[in-house]
Amino acid sequence: MATSTVENYLKALLRQEEETGSTTVGEIAKELAVTPGTVTTMMKHLEEENLVVYQPRKSLSLTLEGRAAALKVVRRHRLIELFLVQIMELDWSEVHEEAEILEHVISDRLLDRIDRMLGEPTHDPHGDPIPDRDGNLVQFEATPLDEAEGGKYRIVRVSDDDSDLLGWLNQNGLTIGEEFALAHPDRAAGLLEISRSTGAKVQLGIQAAGQVFVEAVSA
Ligand SMILES: [Zn+2]
Missing domain, CATH: 2.30.30.90 (Ferrous iron transport protein A (FeoA))
Structure with a gap:
């Protein structure tokens, strides 16, 4: 299982690819508030793990495997947020920080249970689409x-x-x-x-x- 640091990098890569169609070391560094050198080191590691394709100063993108891993983290994050709002009755302004922590530690078994308990929901409390269990993410224009x-x-x-x-x-x-x-x-x-x-x-x-x-x- 990937470490929480790796998972946060994968999430940042996915978010930027979804929003702008591409990403760079500089943009990842900015999003995660780390130095470009730190990102470069991590990208080399992720390339060895076959999670990204990285050509220094040319291109950076998730592999299919990397994208699937990132979507899993996003799914955990969004289902946890919805669980915290609907079942734990937390306010929608309080759940993101909690989900940032729990998304790295929750088991697949517990997540499955939450998914079923909530009726296999399609959107989190902030209106973001929840990737399904096969990693399909429905994007919509807004x-x-x-x-x-x-x-x-x-x-x-x-x-x-x-x-x-x-x-x-x-x-x-x-x-x-x-x-x-x-x-x-x-x-x-x-x-x-x-x-x-x-x-x-x-x-x-x-x-x-x-x-x-x-x-x-x-x-
Ligand atoms: Zn969130």
């Missing part, structure tokens, strides 16, 4: 709110690692599935105003809005 034009929207996903923002969103009723209207946004002001279905108006900074992903609701 627009970051800071790039949305005026219109009606539904929240489908929020970034899971900023617990202050998650707490604030919760307080303001901005959770997964919530619908709202966005008036023509004035990006120069750095602030968006949305109207909730309750009529309440909520103002969001552009940066916070970039962590909230929406899909259009047809009128």
Whole structure:
């Protein structure tokens, strides 16, 4: 079984490949807050393990085996988050940090049990898709709110690692599935105003809005 450090590298590689289609030593170093030299050493190790293909200064990517291993960690992370919210009744702002730890230690047997207990769920509490047991990950298109034009929207996903923002969103009723209207946004002001279905108006900074992903609701 891979160490937790290796698993965190695999997760970072997967996330960047999913988000931008590629990754580099520099980007991994930035994401994991380590030096590029540390990443290079790890990539050589992962190449020996047949988890990445690494050509210094040229290319870096997960092998099929590396991708499968990364998807397993992501599956554990997201199922644990959902378990902590639904069964343990933790707030969605508190579960990411716990899942970051538990994802490296939980057994397959316990994870299977959690999966069945939750009814083989497809999404975690933040709207991220849960890879299935065969490692299939369904991606969906969602627009970051800071790039949305005026219109009606539904929240489908929020970034899971900023617990202050998650707490604030919760307080303001901005959770997964919530619908709202966005008036023509004035990006120069750095602030968006949305109207909730309750009529309440909520103002969001552009940066916070970039962590909230929406899909259009047809009128
Ligand atoms: Zn998380």
